[in-house]
Structures are given as C-alpha cells and as structure tokens.
Amino acid sequence: MTDEEKGLETSIDVLIISSDDSIVETEEAESPQDENFRCSDHAERSLQRMENCLQNQQLTDVVLCVGERRISAHRLVLSACSEYFAAMFSSGLRESFQTEIELQDIDPDCLQELVHYCYTGCLDLKEETVELMLATSSLLQIPQVTDACSKFLEKRLHPSNCIGIALFADTQNCPCLLEKAHNFTTEHFMEVIGNQEFLQLDANSFAKLLASYELNVPNEEDVVNALITWAKFAPETRQENISKLLENVKLSLLSPSFIVDHIESEPLFSHDPKCNELIMEAMKYHLLPERRSISSARSRPRKxxxxxxxxxxxxxASKGANSIELYDLRANKWSPFANMSGQRLQFGVAQLGDKILVVGGRDGLKTMSIVESFDFVTKTWSSLPNMATPRHGLGVGVLGGPLYAVGGHDGWSYLNSVERWDPQTKDWNYVAPMTSQRSTVGVAVLGDRLYAVGGRDGSVCLQSVECYDPYTNKWIPCAPMAKQRGGAGVVAMNGCLYVCGGHAAPASYPSVARLECCERYDPKTDSWSPVAPMSVGRDGVGVCVLGDKLMAVGGYDGTQYLDLVEAYDPLANTWSLMAPMNMKRASTCTIVI
Known part of the structure; x- marks a missing residue:
C-alpha cells in the first residue's frame, strides 16, 4: 500500500444515517471498523409507505371482490399477514395470476378492516361485530386477530352468554376460548340455568356439562332439578335424550328419599327403561353398601x-399451632378460617352436625379433660362436659351417634380406657377398655365398629389392631399390621381401613425412622396389604377422605414440620401433590365439613 493510500485510509469520515434519512458527519475516525446499521422503525415506515400507496391506488396488484364491494390491495402485504392469502398467491393456481379474485361467504366490512390491519397492525374490536371478525380472521388464517377476538370475548363472559360463546368457539375451532367459556359455565352453573341460553342448550352440550366434575353446585339435587327444567322446556323432542343425560348425574350420592320422591316418581324418568335401571343402581348403592364399586362414575362426587x-x-416449630384453615378442592387452595380458643396439643377432633368437637389434649405439660365445641356458622366456641379422665394422644370417633374417646396418656401413664359421650344426655361413661394401652393411637369407624390401630405403650410402637363392638361392649383382636406404627394417620375408605406413615419406635428416640409406607385393611378377609407409599416419611400426619381421594396433611419428617399435602387415588394406587397448607404443622386433626 502506498503512502497516499494509507493517508486515504486514515482520513475516511464515518457517516451515520439518521431516522429522518439525513446524513450526519462525525469526527474523523482514527481507526475505522466495520459497522452494522439497523433502522429501528424500518418496518413501520415501510408499511406506512405501502398504506399510502394503497390509499392512492398505487402499485396495487389485486382486487378482492365480495358481492359488489371491491377492495384493492398488494399481494405481498396480504401474504405476509395471512396464511390464506399466502397459499392462494403462491400455489400456482389461477388465483396466483388473476387481478380480481371473488371471495365467497366473507363479510365485506370485516374483510375491509382486516386488509387495513395487514398494513397497520391496528383493529377496532366491537361487541356487536367481534364474533364475525373472529370467524373471518379464522378463515383468512390471521391468528393474531383471532387471538385478540378470543380474549375480547373472554373478558365479557357472563352467565347469560357463556353457553353461546362456548358453542361459537367450538364451531370456530378456538380451543382456548372454548375452555374458558366451558370453565366459566361450570363455575357459574347455578346462575347459568336461570338464563334463556340454558333452555336452548342441545343435548350433547348439556351432557358434557353434567359429566364435568368441576360443575359448581351446592349439591347433586340441584343438578337433577336443572335436568328436569331443561327437559320440560321441550319434552316432545328431549325425552329421547333423557337417559343419556341422567347417566351423568351422580345418582348414587342422592339420598334415598330424594330418589323416591323426585326421580322415581317423575314421568320423564319413570317411563324410560334405561332411567329405571339407573334408579335401581342408585338404590342398590344405599341398600347394599358392601357391593359398592369405587370405579362407578355415578358414585364419584363433584369437587x-x-x-x-x-x-x-x-x-x-413454636410447639403450638392454634389456627384452623380450610382447603377448597376446586380451587386447590388453603385459606385461614378461625383460631382455637387457646393452645392445645395432641387432642382429638370429631364432627357432630355442623359443629367440631375438640376433645382432651394438653396445654404445655398439663393433660386436659376439657371438651369444646366449635360452631362453623358463628365461628364461636362453647364448653361441653369434661371427660372423666384427662387424655392427650387419644383417638376419637363417632359410632352410631355417641362420641368415643380412646386411649391416650393422662400425664402419668398410658391408657387403655375408653369413654363414650352421649350427645342426648350430655354424659360421659366408660365402656370396655382395650386389651392394650395405646397413646398416639389411630382411630376410625368402619361399618358398625370402632377400630384402634397401632399407637405406643411407652416401650414400643404397636402392630396390633383391635375393634370395638358396641352391641357386645367388647374389643375384638384383628390381624396385626405389617409394621409397628405410632402416630400414624388412620381413616376408613371404600369399606377398608387405610394407615399412613407413623414411626416405628418411640418418638423420643433421636434416630427414630419416620415411615412413608401405607397399608390397607380389609375387614372381610381380616388381612392387611401394602399400597403405594407417600412421597415423604412422616408421623403426626392428618388423614381424611375428601370426595374419592384420601388426603394426607402435614406431619413431621424427623427434622422439620411439614406443610406437605398429598392425595391418594385408590383406583390408580398413586399419590399426587396438592397445594401446601399455609402453616407447617404435625398432629393436625383433619375432618371434612
């Protein structure tokens, strides 16, 4: 390179093109480098130029004809926004070369607005035309507009229009809008059935609603009443579908009196042979509980x-969780509800009517005999007669009306004594004692018997199980569990006992292992069998049945208290995680209200 060339190289000025196309000269660069230039508003400015061309009818190369309406445009712009036009103009078919193209079954006003959108990216959505706009954009395959129209409709869902929007979304193949509309309908079902759209609902769509476990109803009786109202709106055409719809009602969960008074006596159902079969199935569910099938959809409750x-x-962790929280299965959410009247640990809980009874426990080191009642409606506490014996680590159960307080520890010794409280006389009386002393005992009612499962007697955790027969006032030994368990969760479900977790040695031992394994007891064969284990070994786990699932709540894993909640599906023999509690706790008492 010559000296002259070198001089030229070092004296080149750097030019920057600004957004208004002016050229700005910078200071002389000492050491020039390659640069990458990008105009930030290039796409917007280019489309503005194209829109100006469209308005001035310059360089347009296609005319879209809808009836008498003629809409000019540029093929390239339409193809860039619409897969429909992209396929049309690049397919090699005659439309690729025609300057005028006839379009059928398209609203001309919507087409005009969508052509304008292709140039501007802007569109005014209006309630009176949004469905037509969605249908047109769906046909022309402009997904951004289709999505915007769907979101517009989602925001305006109402009990008076949600069924119509769901049907429209189904015809337009808009799965997200269909799901949102269906979910809204199930959530607000009791409001929806008061609107005209519900009465005009077709049988297949109504069957889909009735089949949903998400249907938000206070009880299954309301579902039956809604079905009768719908059928009687046009009985001459809807009678033929009545059995298909009744199949989706949870008939087995209705009371026998309701089945007899409102279903069996209803001509809509009584004149249909298939409906009579369904009614008989529901009555057998009540008359022959030992033959119940856990796999029947009509016996699986809605959330x-x-x-x-x-x-x-x-x-x-502070040794005293005195709060009460509620879990909503539909929302999969825990929320604070109330507080206990004071600190109390290792107590028993049972439900009588709309009240919770909290029995015994200990306040710090002192073991208590007191019994309190909590009213769910008023959220108030009241005192009931004390037990004869102070007890903590006891188990409680309601059998045939009376409440039983089983075993526990009185602050000095492990107990085998059992007391029974009569809600009519308000008196406590002793019944036959257990054959073993049991504290942290699992208690459950199965059939007409009260079962005491495991626990510890001070030296060891127990494998033994016994059941109480109130007619003979005797405790009868049952087959022992496969594992020694203290502090296990015990519950009756589907004609069997389920035992979850616990520990296999006195809890005071520092190296005690917490159990994740679970067992099931079948009283018909007096035998135990293993079921799927929980995800974490824990004792002090609260268990109860919520719908068709067994819920395991909280516990202690040996190092920390848990907010963990798992649900067991007896059909699949699997556990699944649910929303955790708001507070980490063990030995929480769980009931369903």
Missing part, C-alpha cells in the same frame, strides 16, 4: 360437593 377439608391446630 364442589365434597365439602371443605378442615385442618385443626397441631404442633409447629
């Missing part, structure tokens, strides 16, 4: 009718 899971008190 809204299973009630709320209630976690009462327990032990936390």
């Amino acid at each position: 809204s009718t299973v009630g709320k899971l209630c976690a009462v008190g327990g032990i936390d």
Whole structure:
C-alpha cells in the first residue's frame, strides 16, 4: 500500500444515517471498523409507505371482490399477514395470476378492516361485530386477530352468554376460548340455568356439562332439578335424550328419599327403561353398601360437593399451632378460617352436625379433660362436659351417634380406657377398655365398629389392631399390621381401613425412622396389604377422605414440620401433590365439613 493510500485510509469520515434519512458527519475516525446499521422503525415506515400507496391506488396488484364491494390491495402485504392469502398467491393456481379474485361467504366490512390491519397492525374490536371478525380472521388464517377476538370475548363472559360463546368457539375451532367459556359455565352453573341460553342448550352440550366434575353446585339435587327444567322446556323432542343425560348425574350420592320422591316418581324418568335401571343402581348403592364399586362414575362426587377439608391446630416449630384453615378442592387452595380458643396439643377432633368437637389434649405439660365445641356458622366456641379422665394422644370417633374417646396418656401413664359421650344426655361413661394401652393411637369407624390401630405403650410402637363392638361392649383382636406404627394417620375408605406413615419406635428416640409406607385393611378377609407409599416419611400426619381421594396433611419428617399435602387415588394406587397448607404443622386433626 502506498503512502497516499494509507493517508486515504486514515482520513475516511464515518457517516451515520439518521431516522429522518439525513446524513450526519462525525469526527474523523482514527481507526475505522466495520459497522452494522439497523433502522429501528424500518418496518413501520415501510408499511406506512405501502398504506399510502394503497390509499392512492398505487402499485396495487389485486382486487378482492365480495358481492359488489371491491377492495384493492398488494399481494405481498396480504401474504405476509395471512396464511390464506399466502397459499392462494403462491400455489400456482389461477388465483396466483388473476387481478380480481371473488371471495365467497366473507363479510365485506370485516374483510375491509382486516386488509387495513395487514398494513397497520391496528383493529377496532366491537361487541356487536367481534364474533364475525373472529370467524373471518379464522378463515383468512390471521391468528393474531383471532387471538385478540378470543380474549375480547373472554373478558365479557357472563352467565347469560357463556353457553353461546362456548358453542361459537367450538364451531370456530378456538380451543382456548372454548375452555374458558366451558370453565366459566361450570363455575357459574347455578346462575347459568336461570338464563334463556340454558333452555336452548342441545343435548350433547348439556351432557358434557353434567359429566364435568368441576360443575359448581351446592349439591347433586340441584343438578337433577336443572335436568328436569331443561327437559320440560321441550319434552316432545328431549325425552329421547333423557337417559343419556341422567347417566351423568351422580345418582348414587342422592339420598334415598330424594330418589323416591323426585326421580322415581317423575314421568320423564319413570317411563324410560334405561332411567329405571339407573334408579335401581342408585338404590342398590344405599341398600347394599358392601357391593359398592369405587370405579362407578355415578358414585364419584363433584369437587364442589365434597365439602371443605378442615385442618385443626397441631404442633409447629413454636410447639403450638392454634389456627384452623380450610382447603377448597376446586380451587386447590388453603385459606385461614378461625383460631382455637387457646393452645392445645395432641387432642382429638370429631364432627357432630355442623359443629367440631375438640376433645382432651394438653396445654404445655398439663393433660386436659376439657371438651369444646366449635360452631362453623358463628365461628364461636362453647364448653361441653369434661371427660372423666384427662387424655392427650387419644383417638376419637363417632359410632352410631355417641362420641368415643380412646386411649391416650393422662400425664402419668398410658391408657387403655375408653369413654363414650352421649350427645342426648350430655354424659360421659366408660365402656370396655382395650386389651392394650395405646397413646398416639389411630382411630376410625368402619361399618358398625370402632377400630384402634397401632399407637405406643411407652416401650414400643404397636402392630396390633383391635375393634370395638358396641352391641357386645367388647374389643375384638384383628390381624396385626405389617409394621409397628405410632402416630400414624388412620381413616376408613371404600369399606377398608387405610394407615399412613407413623414411626416405628418411640418418638423420643433421636434416630427414630419416620415411615412413608401405607397399608390397607380389609375387614372381610381380616388381612392387611401394602399400597403405594407417600412421597415423604412422616408421623403426626392428618388423614381424611375428601370426595374419592384420601388426603394426607402435614406431619413431621424427623427434622422439620411439614406443610406437605398429598392425595391418594385408590383406583390408580398413586399419590399426587396438592397445594401446601399455609402453616407447617404435625398432629393436625383433619375432618371434612
């Protein structure tokens, strides 16, 4: 390179093109480098130029004809926004070369607005035309507009229009809008059935609603009443579908009196042979409980009718969790509900009517005999007669009306004594004692018997199980569990006992292992069998049945208190994680209200 060339190289000025196309000269660069230039508003400015060309009818190369309406445009712009036009203009078919193209079954006003959108990216959505705009954009395959129209409709869902929007979304193949509309309908079902759209609902769509476990109803009786109202709106055409719809009602969960008074006597159902079969199946469910099938869809409750899971008190890191929180299965969410009247640990809980009874426990080191009642409606506490014996680590159960307080520890010794409280006379009386002393005992009612499962007697955790027969006032030994268990969760479900977790040695031992394994007891064969284990070994786990699932709540894993909640599906023999509690706690008492 010559000296002259070198001089030229070092004296080149750097030019920057500004957004208004002016050229700005910078200071002379000492050491020039390659540069990458990008105009930030290039795409917007280019489209503005194209829109100006469209308005001035310059360089347009296609005319879209809809009836008498003629809409000019540029093929390239339409193809860039619409897969429909992109395929049309690049397919090699005659439309690729025609300057005028006839379009059928398209609203001309919507087409005009969508052509304008292709140039500007802007569109005014209006309630009176949004469905037509969605249908047109769906046909022309402009997904951004289709999505915007769907979101517009989602925001305006109402009990009076949600069924119509769901049907429209189905015809337009808009799965997200269909799901949102269907979910809105199930959530607000009791409001929806009061609107005209519900009465005009077709049988297939109504069957889909009735089949949903998400249907938000206070009880299954309301579902039956809605079905009768719908059928009687046009009985001459809807009678033929009545059995198909009744199949999706949870008939087995209706009371026998309701089945007899409102279903069996209803001509809509009584004149249909298939409906009579369904009615008979439901009556057998009540008359022959030992033959119940856990796989029947008509005996699986909806999420809204299973009630709320209630976690009462327990032990936390501060050694005193006195709060009560509720779990909503539909929302999969825990929320604070109330507080206990004071600190109490290792108590028992049972439900009588709309009240929770909290029995015994200990306040710090002192073991208590007191019994309190909590009213769910008023959220108030009241005192009931004390037990004869102070007890903590006891188990409680309601069998045939009376409440039983089983075993526990009185502050000095492990107990085998059992007391029974009569809600009519308000008196406590002793019944036959157990054959073994049991504290942290699992208690459950199965059939017409009260079962005491495991626990510890001070030296060891127990494998033994016994059941109480109230007619003979005797405790009868049952087959022992496969594992020694103290502090296990015990519950009756589907004609069997389920035992979850616990520990296999006295809890005071520092190296005690917490169990994740679970067992099931079948009283017909007097035998135990293993079921799927929980995800974490824990004792002090609260268990109860919520709908068709067994819920395991909280516990202690040997190092920390848990907010962990798992649900067991007896059909699949699997556990699944649910929303955790708001507070980490063990020995919480769980019931369903």
